[in-house]
Amino acid sequence: MRMTLRLISAAVAFVSLVVWLFGGPNLGWTKTSLARESVDPVTGLRYITWEKTFLPGVDFLAASEAAAGILFGLSFLSRTIALNAKTKTDSNRP
Amino acid sequence: MKPTLMFALAPLACLLVQAAPLSFDFKDPKGVNQITFKLDAPLEAISGSASGVSGTVNFDPAAPDTLIGKIVVTTESMHVPNPMMKGHLHSDKWMDAAKYPEITFEVARVANVKTAGDETSADVTGDFTLKGVKKSITVPVRLTYLKGKLKDRVPNLQGDLLVLRSNFSIKRSDFGLNSGQFEDKVANEIQLSLSMSGQSVH
Numbered sequence: 001m002r003m004t005l006r007l008i009s010a011a012v013a014f015v016s017l018v019v020w021l022f023g024g025p026n027l028g029w030t031k032t033s034l035a036r037e038s039v040d041p042v043t044g045l046r047y048i049t050w051e052k053t054f055l056p057g058v059d060f061l062a063a064s065e066a067a068a069g070i071l072f073g074l075s076f077l078s079r080t081i082a083l084n085a086k087t088k089t090d091s092n093r094p
Numbered sequence: 095m096k097p098t099l100m101f102a103l104a105p106l107a108c109l110l111v112q113a114a115p116l117s118f119d120f121k122d123p124k125g126v127n128q129i130t131f132k133l134d135a136p137l138e139a140i141s142g143s144a145s146g147v148s149g150t151v152n153f154d155p156a157a158p159d160t161l162i163g164k165i166v167v168t169t170e171s172m173h174v175p176n177p178m179m180k181g182h183l184h185s186d187k188w189m190d191a192a193k194y195p196e197i198t199f200e201v202a203r204v205a206n207v208k209t210a211g212d213e214t215s216a217d218v219t220g221d222f223t224l225k226g227v228k229k230s231i232t233v234p235v236r237l238t239y240l241k242g243k244l245k246d247r248v249p250n251l252q253g254d255l256l257v258l259r260s261n262f263s264i265k266r267s268d269f270g271l272n273s274g275q276f277e278d279k280v281a282n283e284i285q286l287s288l289s290m291s292g293q294s295v296h
Contacts, residue, residue, distance in 0.1 A: 028138035031175035035141070040126045042246045043238075043257045043291045047126045048143045050173060057176075058137070 002075045009071035016056075016064030023056045030057035115154035118256040118292030120147055120165060124247070127290035129167055133266075134281035140179065144197075146171030147290050151201075153256050155239050158214045159207045164200040165258075165290070188271060190225060198223045202230065212239050218260075224269040233262040244293050253295040260288040 020026070033050040040047065120127060127147035133140045144167050151163030169191040174180045184191040201220040208215050214237040222231045236259045244253035263285050267273040272280075 029176045029179065032177050033173070033175045035143075035175065040124070040291075042243055043126070043240070043255060045126055045257060045259075045289045045291060047128055047289060048130065049125075050143075050175070055175075 001078045005071050005075035005078060009068045009075065012071065013065055013068035016061060016068070020056045020061045020064075023054075026055050026057045028057050030060045031055040115152040115157075115160060115162075116254060116256075116294040118151045118153060118163075118254075118294045120149045120151065120258075120290055120292040122147065122291065122293075130287045130289075131172075132285040132287075133283070135279060140174060140280065142172060142174035142180075142183075144168070144172040149198075149292075151256065151258070151292055153237065153239070155241075158209055158216065158237065159204050161204045161216070161218070161237075162201050164198060165288075167197045169195050169197060194225045196223075205232075212241075213237070214239070222264070224264070225271060227269045229268055231262070231264065233260050235260045244295065248293070251293070251295055253293055255291050255293055257291045258288060260286075262286055 032052065032054055034053050034055060035048045036051050037046055037048055039045070125145055128143045128145045129147070130141070130143045146168030147165065148167075149163060149165040151161065151165070153163075154160050169189050170184065172180075172183060172189065172191075174183060183189055186193065199220050199222050201218055203219050204216045205219070206215075206217045216235050216237070217232050218235045219230060219232040221228050223229075238257040238259075240255040240257065242252070243255045244251050247255065263283050265282050266280075266284055267282050
């Protein structure tokens with residue numbers, strides 16, 4: 001259990017870091033659409049169209065690393081719980 | 095009326111028709127018309143656009159100082175790339191899109207009109223209404239009159255185009271947008287950029 005939690009924690013931290021790095025790395029907020037500027041050929045007006053895409057930002061990275069940290073913390077807690085359970089079982093033996 | 099008199103008055107009638115201001119409809123089916131906005135913020139400037147533009151402007155190329163009209167933008171069409179930020183923007187804490195569905199600018203008067211060829215620049219004063227707060231503001235406007243160019247955009251229609259561009263700033267505190275709050279997170283100044291064209295069908 002302890003090892004599983006630590007492995008999941010490491011995987012979450014690593015994958016989110018890789019996703020963030022390959023997405024930019026974007027030092028701004030997470031975006032689900034990106035502005036593309038175009039020019040109208042008749043009027044010469046510049047205008048923006050929004051293209052749906054996912055660009056992870058620092059908030060995505062922070063949330064993922066925090067989740068990984070919580071999982072890592074839980075791994076210590078699980079060890080304590082397991083130890084307490086073992087002590088209880090031993091003390092109940094005749 | 096005698097036929098001779100009718101023939102004599104015909105050129106005058108033509109002149110009067112030509113001298114009348116043209117009415118330009120700013121509802122653009124191509125989705126080019128938009129207002130972009132930008133607010134400085136610590137991590138990253140908040141930039142977005144609003145494309146729900148409509149309204150009518152009466153413009154006389156021979157007398158640009160007689161410009162009148164109203165531009166309307168739907169609050170719901172405001173878009174920022176972060177979905178959580180967009181939710182906040184439309185919520186009652188900020189723009190309250192449900193209660194105040196429109197942002198409007200109605201022209202009251204025009205000053206400092208300068209025309210060179212198809213281009214006219216002017217300072218336009220009008221009532222700007224945002225989140226139910228109406229304030230008189232003066233903004234620099236650049237107009238480009240494109241005579242007979244409508245057919246280049248819409249092949250089956252004959253008419254003219256009027257291109258309107260303007261860059262100006264407003265303060266969110268003037269319009270009750272969390273006045274005096276969160277200024278460490280979102281700047282008080284909102285930079286606005288209008289770029290839109292209207293069509294007048296003959």
